[in-house]
Each structure stands twice: as C-alpha cells, then as structure tokens.
Amino acid sequence: MPKKLQTQSSIALSQSTNDMKGAGVKILRKKYRDPQHLHPVVNTIISVLLGILAIMCIFPFFYVIIISFTSEESIVRNGFQLFPKDWSIDAYHYLWGMKAQFFRSYGVTIFITIVGTIISVFMITFYAYAISRPQFKYRRFFTFLAFFTMLFSGGLVPTYIVVTQFLGLKNTIWALILPLAMNAFYIIIMRTFFLKSVSESILESARIDGASEWRIFFQIIFPLSLPGIATIALFSTLGYWNDWFTALLYIDEPNLVPLQSLLMKIEANLEFMRQNMDVAIMQSSLFDTIPQESAKMAMVVIATLPIAVSYPFFQKYFISGLTIGGVKE
C-alpha cells in the first residue's frame, strides 16, 4: 500500500514539474504564494495523520453506538465487541420503559441549559463590560475580585453551606443554575474581547448622539461582540448540558435530576454494586431495576446526540472565539 502511494505521488510530482516547465515562471510564483499548496507527499502524510486523528475522535462514539445495540448476554460473555454476535434493541426498550423519568430529566436539562445560558451570558457580559471601561472608577478592584477566585476557591464544603443554608437553594431548580452562572475565566475572556473589539471612539459617538448606557450596551456593544458572546454562550451551554456534580450535591428529588446526573447515577450505582457484591446479591431484587452496560451506552447516545448535532451551527463562532483569549495588547 505505501509503495503504491509513493509511485502515485511521484507520478503526480513529475506531472506537476512538467506543467511548470510549460506554463513558465508566473504560475510557479503564484503557487508558491498559495498557502494551501503543499508538496503532494507532505499533503498525503498530513491527510493521513489528520484522518487517523479524526477516526480516533469519532471511533469511541461509534463504538458506544454499537455497544448500545449489543445484547446484554453477549456483553457479559464476550465483553465489548466491534461486531457483536447478538444484536438487540433491548437497551432502547429499557429506556422507553423509564420514559417518565427520562423525559422529565431531559426537560430539566433543556430548561437549565437555556435559562442558565441566558442568565450566565448576561451576568458575565455585564461584569466584563463594566471592568473593561476606563471610566469605571473601581474597575481594578472588581477585576482583581474576579481574578482572585480563579486562584483561590472556597472549596466544596463552604460552597455547599452557602448554597444550602445561606441561600436555601437545596432541591430547587436554581441550585442547578446559579452556582454555574458566573465564571471568572469567561469574564476575563470577555473583558479582553471588549477592550479589543470595541473602540472607545464608537462609544463616544453614541454618547454624543444621546444614547443611554443601556442603549449603548444592547445596540452597539452587543452586536459588535457577537462572536465573543457566542463563544461564552457555547461554553456555558456545554457546561450546563454536561453538569452532573451540582445535581449530585444539591438535588434529592427525582423530578429535578438532569439527564447527565441520571447517567452518572446509573454509572455510580453499577460501581457500588461491583464493590458491594454481598449487599448486591442479598438485595438482588433492588438492583434488577439498575440498567446494565448496553442501556448505559444507549443513554450516552441519547444524551450526547443533541449537543453533537447542534455543534456545527456554533462552530464558526467557536473557532473565531477561541483565538480571543490568547491575544493581548
């Protein structure tokens, strides 16, 4: 195979040199300038490498889908297989059986993702905008305040005390939204973005035209900073969608459990069963309701699909947004 590739590419090489001879120096120069133009061998190598990388990224998910369609019996006997002996859709049947909890959790996740992202974007942009404007007298102090929490955090127990005893959020939907709404790192990213992308003179002209601060923010800053805002919105969406830990800490009510937390619970319960076989066997009827490997994978498929499907729509913002944090003036 590699030999064949080599001969092919060498043919291509000789052809291109022939072309160049015919077409003259002009084309050569043009091609030289073209950053996309690579030596065919290099091109092949890079393509293959990137291809392997892409397969490495996609393969686990592909595997998960296959396992979700494998029969449980086959998993226990033969382990995970790429081409299982018995196919089955039992796992999806099982999920359909717990559809009440499942749809409820889906609803909770969608709700906290949408509401959470909105709240989070506003809180972060408000804060970041304020500390990005030189007119704001205490901006150094508030920048430091945000920055400080990136270096030192209160830790798990104090956070828990604040949320449950001081704010009384335990077993409310806000316990899933508010603890994740503010993020110091995103504030710093947005501050840099505002400083870089919005020049003072635009704001000045708006002020001269008599715009209020609110109007400036919503009609000038907001549209101008859309790529940056879309980036942190995407980050928080992912954060809310994938969050299970806050639910573990603050939620006891089954009807407030988000999807990822449901998934983690199942995983953790399986782990508990493995470590406590004596309890598991004595209380076997209890654990009959805990899904096995294939059902777990089916849940992963269903929980991941929406975010995987919506990702391409965000992608263009995402890429432009990623370069923001790195540049400093």
Next chain:
Amino acid sequence: MKKRLMLLLVLVLTIGTILSACSGKENASSEKEGKDGQPYEIKWYTIGTPQKDTAKVFEEVNKYLKEEINATVKMTQIDWGDWAQKSQVMINSGEPFDIIFTNGTDYVQNSQKGAFLAIDELLNKEGKDLKEAIDPALLEGIKIDGKVYGVPTNKEAARQTVYTFNKGLVDKYNFDISKVQRLEDLEPMLKVIKENEPSITPMATFKAYLPYDYVFNNEMPFAFPIDGDREHVINQFESDLAMQTYKTMHNYYKAGYLKEDAATSKDSWPMDVENWFVRMGDSQPYADSLWSRAAKYDVVSVPAEEPTTFNDSVSGSIQAISATSKNPEKAMEFLNLLNTDPYLRNLVDKGIEGVHYEKNEDGTIKDLPARIERYNLPTYSLGNHFILNLYENDPKDKWEKFKEFNESAKPAPTLGFHFNSDPVRSELASITNISKEFYPALATGSVDPEEYLPKYNKKLEEAGIEKVLKEIQKQFDEWKSKQK
C-alpha cells in the same frame, strides 16, 4: 427588543430571589414548630434509589407517629452511587438533620470526628425497648472508646466466607464438595471443568482468602490471627500461609482457571449469567436459596471458615443520630419504635398493606407489583430484621436460624477495637499505595509470589510498616487492658 430582554432578565432574577427566600422561610418555621408542642419533623437520610411512593407511605407512617410519639418523619433516600460523597459533604457542612444511615469505616471516622451523637444515655431512657431487642454483640461491637454512636440493625452479626458452586455442574460431574475447606481442595474439580466446559470460566474472579481479622481491610498488611495468638498484630503477607495460598492461586492462574485480566478486572460476575463454576462470597442463613432465586438456577455453598463476628460484620448497617440534631430525644423515640414495633417496621420496609403487599392467611406476605415498581426499599439499611413479616417462600424458621447463626459465631480478636490512625497517617498513606499496587496481582494469582511477595514486604518495610504495627499493638494493648 431591548425592553423585552430587560424584562425577561429582571423577571428571572426576581423569581430566583423569591424562590430562594421562600424556601429559607420554610426551614425557619419548621424548626419553631417542634418546640411549641407541635409534631417535630425528624429528618432521616438513608441509602437507596429514591422511590415514587415514598411520600404516600410516609403519610401513613406520620399518621401513626403523631399518635405514638408526636413526631413526623421526612425520609430522604440518596442513591447508592451518590451516597459516599454526598453524605460526607452533608456531614462536613454541619447541615441540620436527625438520623443518618452509616456503616463500616464511615461510622468509625465520623464518630471519632464528633459528627454523631453518643447515644448511651438515650439508649437507657428513650431507647430502652430497643436496647433489649438488639443483639448485645452488635452494640458491644460498634462501641468506640467505650461509647455507642448509633443503633445497629438487628440482623446477621457474624460473617462466614463460603465457596459457592454452580450446582448443575457439581451434579453433572458428581463432585464431592463437602470435603472442600481450603483453596487447594478445588484443584481436581477446576481441572475437569477446564477440560470439559469450554464456555465456563472455572473461577469467577475472586481474591484468595486468608483467614485473619483485619485492622483495616484484607489488602492492608495488618491482621490479627483468628486462631492461635490472638493478642498480637502481624503482617499477614509474611506468613507461610500467604505464600502457600498465593502459590496455589498462581498455579490456577497459569492453568487458565481464572480470566487473564483478573488483577485489574472490574467484572462483577452477575449471578444470573451462568458462566462460572466456583466463586467466593459472604454467607448468611439460607443464602443458597436466596442466591438460587436471584440466579434462576441452583447454587450450593460450603463454608471456608467458621462464622465469626468481625468489626465490619457488626457495623454493616447503623442508624446514627447527628450531632446537629435539634431534638435527639425524639429521634431516639422514633428509632426505638422502628426497631421494636412490627407495624411501623413493616410499613416502612414493605409499604402499605393491600397497595404494596398482600397478607396470606398464615401471616406470610407476597409483594404486589407496586412494591417492586414504586416502593422497593433496601431491607438491610432500615432496622430490626427479626420483626419483619416473612415472605410466603421464606422458610418458617428464618429468623430463628439467624439468631442461631449469631450465637454460634465466635468474636474476632479485635471486635470493638477501632484503631485511631492519626499518629501514623503518612506511613499509612504510602502503605495503602503499595498495597493497591501489589495486592490485587498477588491475590488473584496473576504474578509469581516467590518473586513478588518478598518484593512487596521489602517495600512495606521501607514505607515504615514497623512503626504502624507498633502503634496498633500499643493501642490494642491499651484497649485490651480497659476491657478487663
């Protein structure tokens, strides 16, 4: 556009504030109620997957409790897998609650830390009936520095490790399993199975058993011999028995009786898949029939040791009263009733008669579908087993057999001794790491003990095992002298 956005934002934030304020008030008012003659609400956290009918059942429970002890109970279940982390955060944050399920080392550590209330006095007053109902060995076994920090569940107090066989295969090849006592005795059977049953793994992955009383657990090198010198702690990995057992295990491994990934595998070998011949487990009376029912084919067990009462077998399930409880007396009154009143105990465990279970004429019960689907509670974590109704397919003398089993057990050397590991914390940390590295490989026979056991012991020595052994011996002697 701008106005709408603003409105939305303001709305969302105000709702948030109002909601949080509301729930804050609720807490405050319920505390007060307890004090002026109103029923006190007991907050009870226990393990298990939250059930759909909990509220319905506890309405009944509360009706009864209001009459009996002027209190109500709010039971919250925390899912199996979440339990360890969540209960720890709750305890560390000093959250106010009354009763919490606990077991094993969690119980010891939290008691030593002062998170649980010492209940000796409460047991003499509010918990008088309970104290009589519970096996004294249990109460004695969970004492820490002479004090009881929780109400143990009255069930099997002893542990007996057994070898369990797949009965279909035993009958097929006519094996005589009654003579099996040690690991070596399995050899001829394993060989036959390996040669004739290609779809069966002869040994479901287990760690070879060494008959000692462990200060921490079976992978840490601190143990008291159960037979012989019961007064001195040793490193069990230096004993001849360990070498011999692990050699046998290594031979089995080389012969292919175990899966190749035995040392690292997390496979739980579910009973209902018939792909094994012998396995190891902890037994209790009538365990075989229980297991056979779960597996849907017959299994049969032979004991690998005499029933013995260990620290971890008595602390398998404990209800502790939190140090943050506002009304420990009421909590104890409730626990007292839960462990002595058959009506309440069965109601909490099995649900409402006619809804979740049916009673037959002879007093035995039968689960209705609602119990499995909507109120499936773990029996072991709730309270006294001996006042529970029997199922129709349970043997009539089930609880008598349990009592016999408990009485036949002899106490382990360290029963009631709980080591305080503070003075040797750093040594223990490195010993734990070393053990995690060596123990699984050795105990599953994956490596040659001739080479690795000495290596293991040498590393343990370097990590300061001598100091820890001395400290354990010192604390043990102090504890022992107080006993007399």
